[in-house]
Amino acid sequence: MQETIDLIGHRELRNLQRYTRETGQPTKLSDLDLEPMTSFQSIEIDEEHVTIHYNKTTKRRYNANEVTHKEWVYKYNDDPEYVEALRRVIELSRKHLYDLPENLACPPGCAECCSGYEPFVSRVDVQRIADHLKMSYDDVMNEYVVKRDSADGFSVGWLRKVDAKGASSEDTTDKCVFLMGSRSGRYYCGIYQARPADCGAFTPIGCEDVDTALPRRGEYKPGRPFEPNRKRAARNGRMSK
Numbered sequence: 001m002q003e004t005i006d007l008i009g010h011r012e013l014r015n016l017q018r019y020t021r022e023t024g025q026p027t028k029l030s031d032l033d034l035e036p037m038t039s040f041q042s043i044e045i046d047e048e049h050v051t052i053h054y055n056k057t058t059k060r061r062y063n064a065n066e067v068t069h070k071e072w073v074y075k076y077n078d079d080p081e082y083v084e085a086l087r088r089v090i091e092l093s094r095k096h097l098y099d100l101p102e103n104l105a106c107p108p109g110c111a112e113c114c115s116g117y118e119p120f121v122s123r124v125d126v127q128r129i130a131d132h133l134k135m136s137y138d139d140v141m142n143e144y145v146v147k148r149d150s151a152d153g154f155s156v157g158w159l160r161k162v163d164a165k166g167a168s169s170e171d172t173t174d175k176c177v178f179l180m181g182s183r184s185g186r187y188y189c190g191i192y193q194a195r196p197a198d199c200g201a202f203t204p205i206g207c208e209d210v211d212t213a214l215p216r217r218g219e220y221k222p223g224r225p226f227e228p229n230r231k232r233a234a235r236n237g238r239m240s241k
């Protein structure tokens with residue numbers, strides 16, 4: 001093991017000597033930090049250098065803490081290949097900023113997933129929707145759920161789909177019965193507070209259906225909530241007061 005480290009040390013020494021010859025920058029093996037970079041705190045980039053601060057440690061003292069970090073500086077001397085690689089890394093980081101947990105949000109009004117998937121519902125989901133709409137459990141099952149018990153009995157079915165005219169549909173690409181709004185960018189869930197756990201657990205991470213044309217910023221105001229068809233329910237005598 002020791003031998004291996006020595007070999008690495010000698011190889012790195014040769015690299016450092018070559019680097020010194022090529023760049024004129026003073027280097028010696030003791031400057032080389034072979035400790036792994038376990039955590040880094042910041043990256044600064046100027047026209048010639050990339051500086052990384054890492055492995056911050058805090059020594060707790062009586063009246064003041066001593067905070068130290070290590071520093072790695074790479075002088076790239078306008079090396080065009082390196083600058084290009086750096087530019088690409090920064091671009092990719094910006095692009096994937098949206099994937100960070102703190103930025104995890106769907107573009108408002110997207111709701112593409114409310115048309116391509118059928119959320120499964122459990123008894124608890126159905127009861128929550130029933131309470132929200134002031135209906136009975138059975139009414140919600142009859143009106144809004146395609147009944148199909150899962151093998152383990154947890155799901156009792158999935159939310160019904162409706163076509164553009166609001167008629168019940170077998171086409172799984174049609175929209176969820178509770179989806180409100182006229183078009184992408186204006187869609188919203190009509191029972192948001194009571195939506196099935198399946199919907200709540202759906203995240204935009206890795207979502208391939210996202211409507212990328214929609215802006216992510218800006219205020220979004222959903223419209224009126226979903227209202228059950230009270231006339232039909234009254235006609236069927238199923239609506240609770």
Ligand code: SF4
Binds near residue numbers: 110
């Ligand atoms: S981004 Fe994906 S998960 Fe979010 S609303 Fe659109 S389709 Fe659904």
Ligand code: SF4
Binds near residue numbers: 119180188195
């Ligand atoms: S219940 Fe709401 S969130 Fe779930 S699929 Fe329907 S409209 Fe979308």
